[in-house]
Amino acid sequence: xxxxxxxxxxxxxxxxxxxxxxxxxxxxxxxxxxxxxxxxxxxxxxxxxxxxxxxxxxxxxxxxxxxxxxxxxxxxxxxxxxxxxxxxxxxxxxxxxxxxxxxxxxxxxxxxxxxxxxxxxxxxxxxxxxxxxxxxxxxxxxxxxxxxxxxxxxxxxxxxxxxxxxxxxxxxxxxxxxxxxxxxxxxxxxxxxxxxxxxxxxxxxxxxxxxxxxxxxxxxxxxxxxxxxxxxxxxxxxxxxxxxxxxxxxxxxxxxxxxxxxxxxxxxxxxxxxxxxxxxxxxxxxxxxxxxxxxxxxxxxxxxxxxxxxxxxxxxxxxxxxxxxxxxxxxxxxxxxxxxxxxxxxxxxxxxxxxxxxxxxxxxxxxxxxxxxxxxxxxxxxxxxxxxxxxxxxxxxxxxxxxxxxxxxxxxxxxxxxxxxxxxxxxxxxxxxxxxxxxxxx
Amino acid sequence: xxxxxxxxxxxxxxxxxxxxxxxxxxxxxxxxxxxxxxxxxxxxxxxxxxxxxxxxxxxxxxxxxxxxxxxxxxxxxxxxxxxxxxxxxxxxxxxxxxxxxxxxxxxxxxxxxxxxxxxxxxxxxxxxxxxxxxxxxxxxxxxxxxxxxxxxxxxxxxxxxxxxxxxxxxxxxxxxxxxxxxxxxxxxxxxxxxxxxxxxxxxxxxxxxxxxxxxxxxxxxxxxxxxxxxxxxxxxxxxxxxxxxxxxxxxxxxxxxxxxxxxxxxxxxxxxxxxxxxxxxxxxxxxxxxxxxxxxxxxxxxxxxxxxxxxxx
Numbered sequence: 001x002x003x004x005x006x007x008x009x010x011x012x013x014x015x016x017x018x019x020x021x022x023x024x025x026x027x028x029x030x031x032x033x034x035x036x037x038x039x040x041x042x043x044x045x046x047x048x049x050x051x052x053x054x055x056x057x058x059x060x061x062x063x064x065x066x067x068x069x070x071x072x073x074x075x076x077x078x079x080x081x082x083x084x085x086x087x088x089x090x091x092x093x094x095x096x097x098x099x100x101x102x103x104x105x106x107x108x109x110x111x112x113x114x115x116x117x118x119x120x121x122x123x124x125x126x127x128x129x130x131x132x133x134x135x136x137x138x139x140x141x142x143x144x145x146x147x148x149x150x151x152x153x154x155x156x157x158x159x160x161x162x163x164x165x166x167x168x169x170x171x172x173x174x175x176x177x178x179x180x181x182x183x184x185x186x187x188x189x190x191x192x193x194x195x196x197x198x199x200x201x202x203x204x205x206x207x208x209x210x211x212x213x214x215x216x217x218x219x220x221x222x223x224x225x226x227x228x229x230x231x232x233x234x235x236x237x238x239x240x241x242x243x244x245x246x247x248x249x250x251x252x253x254x255x256x257x258x259x260x261x262x263x264x265x266x267x268x269x270x271x272x273x274x275x276x277x278x279x280x281x282x283x284x285x286x287x288x289x290x291x292x293x294x295x296x297x298x299x300x301x302x303x304x305x306x307x308x309x310x311x312x313x314x315x316x317x318x319x320x321x322x323x324x325x326x327x328x329x330x331x332x333x334x335x336x337x338x339x340x341x342x343x344x345x346x347x348x349x350x351x352x353x354x355x356x357x358x359x360x361x362x363x364x365x366x367x368x369x370x371x372x373x374x375x376x377x378x379x380x381x382x383x384x385x386x387x388x389x390x391x392x393x394x395x396x397x398x399x400x401x402x403x404x405x406x407x408x409x410x411x412x413x414x415x416x417x418x419x420x421x422x423x424x425x426x427x428x429x430x431x432x433x434x435x436x437x438x439x440x441x442x
Numbered sequence: 443x444x445x446x447x448x449x450x451x452x453x454x455x456x457x458x459x460x461x462x463x464x465x466x467x468x469x470x471x472x473x474x475x476x477x478x479x480x481x482x483x484x485x486x487x488x489x490x491x492x493x494x495x496x497x498x499x500x501x502x503x504x505x506x507x508x509x510x511x512x513x514x515x516x517x518x519x520x521x522x523x524x525x526x527x528x529x530x531x532x533x534x535x536x537x538x539x540x541x542x543x544x545x546x547x548x549x550x551x552x553x554x555x556x557x558x559x560x561x562x563x564x565x566x567x568x569x570x571x572x573x574x575x576x577x578x579x580x581x582x583x584x585x586x587x588x589x590x591x592x593x594x595x596x597x598x599x600x601x602x603x604x605x606x607x608x609x610x611x612x613x614x615x616x617x618x619x620x621x622x623x624x625x626x627x628x629x630x631x632x633x634x635x636x637x638x639x640x641x642x643x644x645x646x647x648x649x650x651x652x653x654x655x656x657x658x659x660x661x662x663x664x665x666x667x668x669x670x671x672x673x674x675x676x677x678x679x680x681x682x683x684x685x686x687x688x689x690x691x692x693x694x695x696x697x698x699x700x701x702x703x704x705x706x707x708x709x710x711x712x713x714x715x716x717x718x719x720x721x722x723x724x725x726x727x728x729x730x731x732x733x734x735x736x737x738x739x740x741x742x743x744x745x746x747x748x749x750x751x752x753x754x755x
Contacts, residue, residue: 007511008540015536019528231523232533235596237493238510238517239540424493 005416008240012248013255016223020256030260037267041275041287048289058085060134061143062110065094065101070118072158080150086143102128109133112140114147123151192364194357194389197292202357202385208261209381210350213315216257217322217342220249224326224423225335233423242419250319254312298390306397307384313404314349314380317411321345324415327422328430337429345377353381365391374400376407414439444468444635445490445508445604450499452485452659459485461659463499465652470633472626472649474640474667476740477656478748483639484520486656487606490637491517503604514541516602520609520639522593524581530565530592531578534599541600551599559591559621587618594625605629607638611645623648643741653740655747662747671737678742679708679716682732687723694719705732 020026066077077091094101094113105111105128112135113128125144129135156166178186194202224246227233236245272287321342329338356372372378373392379400386392418438422430430438445467452460460482467473475483488494490501492510501508525533531552538548556562564579581589590613597605610626611619626649629636640646646653647667655663663670679696681687682705691698691708696719700707710716716735723730738746 011536011539015532015539019525019532023527226525227523230526231519231521232525234488234493234519234521234523235517235537235593236540238491238515239537240511420495424488 005241005243006247007244009244009248009251012236012240012245013252016249016252017255020219020252021259026256026260030263033260033264034267037264038271038274040268041271042278044290045275059089059139059143060110060136061086061089061112061139063090063092063108063112064143065092065105065111065113067094067098067113067115070116070123072116072118072154075154077147080154081143081146083146086146089143106130110135112143123155125151192360192391193362194360194364194391195292196361197290198389198391199357199361200290201292201295201389202360202382203354205385205388206350206353206357206381209311209314209384210346212257212261212311213318213346213380215260216253216315217318217346218339219256220253220319221322221326221335221339221342222332223249223253224323225329225332225338228327228329228423228426229331237423242423243416245423246320246323246415246419250316250323253319254315257315258312292389294390295388298388303387306401307387309401310380310383310387310397310404313401313408314376317376317380317404317408318342318346320408320411320415324419324422324435327419327425328435330426330429334429341432349375349377349381352378356382357385360386360391370396374403376400376404379404444470444504445473445637446500446502447486447490448500448502450486450489450501451497452482452489452494453497459659460489460496463654463656463659463661465654465661465664467635467637467652470635471630471651472636472638474638474646474650474653475656476640476643476646476653476744480658481656481748482659483656484608485659487517487608487637487639491515491606513604514600514602516597516600516605518594518597518605518607518610520612522586522590524589524592524596526582527580529578529580530584533581534565534592534596537596538599543600548599551601552595555595555598558625559595561588561591561595564588565592565595587614590614591618591621594622598625598629602634604635604637607636609640610638611640611642643739643744647740655744657748663743667740670743671740674738674743676713676716676735676737677710678736678738679706679710679719680732680734680736681706681708681723681730683723684729684731687728690719690723690726690728694722710735 064077068075078087078089081087081089096104098113098115101113105113107130109130110133111130115124115126115128117124117126125147127140127144129140161169180186227236227245233245240248269287322339325338325340325342326335329335352372352375356369356378359366359369372382373386373396383392383397383400387397418435421438447466448464450460450463451458463482463486465473475486477483485494489496490508490510492508503513524530534552535545535548538545538551543551552565553562556565561584564584567577567579581592584592594610597607607626611622614622623645626636626638630649636649638646638650651666651668653664653667653670654661678699687706691706694715696715697709698706699709710719713735720730720733723733
């Protein structure tokens with residue numbers, strides 16, 4: 001690739017970037033994405049915590065009348081509820097008839113009746129509340145959960161079991177298999193499997209990269225076809241070489257997409273912050289609820305930089321492929337047909353990435369996962385997530401970056417050979433076989 | 443000599459689209475490339491402009507290999523091209539930037555040519571009430587003719603030394619044709635070098651001193667247009683009379699090339715034969731309304747050359 005072949009790419013880059021950012025399609029999609037990101041956290045909070053919105057707010061229940069017919073008597077209920085939002089609740093052993101008390105509860109509206117029964121299999125906590133009033137099912141649910149938790153401990157203590165014995169009874173049972181080498185030495189195997197939260201985190205990153213990739217790549221392909229079909233390319237080609245045109249476009253589209261994605265991430269964090277501030281009782285952030293526990297330990301400059309490099313290289317690779325696809329067709333209507341190779345390649349990368357993340361949950365790091373980490377089609381999708389959960393070592397990431405670079409250079413040298421011929425091609429869509437033939441004859 | 447095209451060849455697989463083409467442009471003015479559709483005109487222009495790779499040959503500009511990126515070349519493509527959704531001013535400034543024209547110079551030139559080509563109202567629309575600025579129109583808001591004018595502005599924006607016009611007048615109405623012609627004359631007066639491909643023979647005759655006629659990638663006729671015509675001699679005779687002169691024509695052995703109700707287009711072997719024919723008509727007191735002896739038109743030469751070559755195939 002000669003340096004002169006790239007002369008003028010900066011002018012192409014700045015024009016394409018400005019026009020893309022100014023275009024209505026970009027502005028509309030940008031506004032939609034940012035709006036969705038901003039409302040996402042309150043929305044997720046609403047969906048996942050529906051009914052629990054006032055979980056930390058003081059419970060409207062003021063008094064609980066207790067009917068206890070179990071063997072566990074003399075329970076000091078007020079000590080059972082250490083929760084701040086419930087420690088104001090008064091517990092009173094019911095002395096009146098149930099029917100009389102239930103009528104009273106209807107009137108008082110902030111009182112409830114608790115009936116505790118016991119049979120051979122279980123203890124039951126039954127609540128009766130006023131049909132109308134401030135006490136909702138969610139408040140009863142919260143009270144029930146708190147009492148049930150304490151009731152369990154109460155039951156164990158009543159059986160004469162000490163805390164140590166209780167801990168022993170509740171201890172988890174794990175199984176592990178060790179292998180020995182030829183000398184009889186035990187080979188230690190580290191557990192490299194990931195939790196479901198980590199799986200969903202990798203899945204989220206993969207989807208995010210896929211979205212950015214598809215967005216920028218299809219825009220590049222469509223921009224190249226537009227220049228071809230409108231014949232603008234003939235004007236451009238007297239001042240810039242085809243390769244400079246493609247490079248300028250790719251970098252401009254990557255910038256535009258990156259701008260969109262970074263804005264989206266910032267909007268997500270803003271949304272998260274707003275949610276934790278404005279929604280009462282939501283002290284912990286929504287992101288913290290969904291992200292893996294140790295994720296913030298791995299978020300540092302080096303890891304972020306590595307992820308960025310990998311994603312960018314992946315996007316450059318796929319964008320070049322999309323640029324090539326754009327050059328093989330002459331009309332915008334044919335673009336879908338032209339993008340077949342790009343779509344298949346993209347899907348291969350995504351599915352290998354998904355397969356590897358599934359494998360990580362079940363079996364941890366194995367040869368297939370390492371292959372997915374290193375294979376240039378899948379590494380941009382799977383590796384950023386793996387880096388951020390601490391499952392990819394630095395040498396592995398380094399090799400993946402080198403392989404991605406080699407892949408890009410090979411693709412570029414192939415594209416450089418045929419792009420000049422393709423860009424002026426006007427006719428049927430050029431198939432892969434013809435592309436290979438063309439690269440041999442040019 | 444300023445532009446020299448030597449032994450250009452281009453083929454796609456087995457198909458030869460340009461076969462050993464050579465021509466030279468010595469002085470400023472318009473050089474014409476003529477040919478039927480698919481003769482190789484656009485391919486030649488694209489190779490000169492460096493858009494297409496050649497299989498063989500060279501293109502020299504002032505003795506050095508022509509690099510269109512470094513040489514100030516303007517180009518009006520046969521199939522017009524503008525970004526349909528971008529503002530006209532934005533794209534004209536972009537084309538200027540790619541040609542390394544400073545922004546203020548580009549603006550001055552855009553204003554000048556937009557005014558000359560009567561497209562100012564589209565490139566710089568008047569400000570509307572309540573708006574501080576006005577937005578330049580988009581290409582898809584313009585008629586085909588106006589888009590063509592904007593493209594000519596793009597071709598002229600760098601004040602090119604070498605201007606290549608591929609079918610510049612096709613699709614234009616008579617008013618705009620005259621406008622384009624006046625601009626071509628203006629460029630000629632500035633001692634610019636122009637290469638023009640066209641199917642409109644009268645236009646070529648109007649502007650061009652030197653021509654190449656291409657047929658199936660090969661040059662079938664080249665040289666100075668006047669010299670070519672002289673070489674053919676004045677063999678076209680147009681005679682108009684109030685009486686029927688058919689018997690005179692047959693007695694003189696003249697060939698009738700064409701006939702209207704009142705006029706004959708005859709082919710003569712020499713000027714002497716035409717003079718003898720005229721003397722006979724006068725002596726016999728035949729009333730003559732028109733007697734015109736002239737060289738063949740470019741159209742006739744073109745048909746003859748391209749027709750001959752196609753018949754040989």
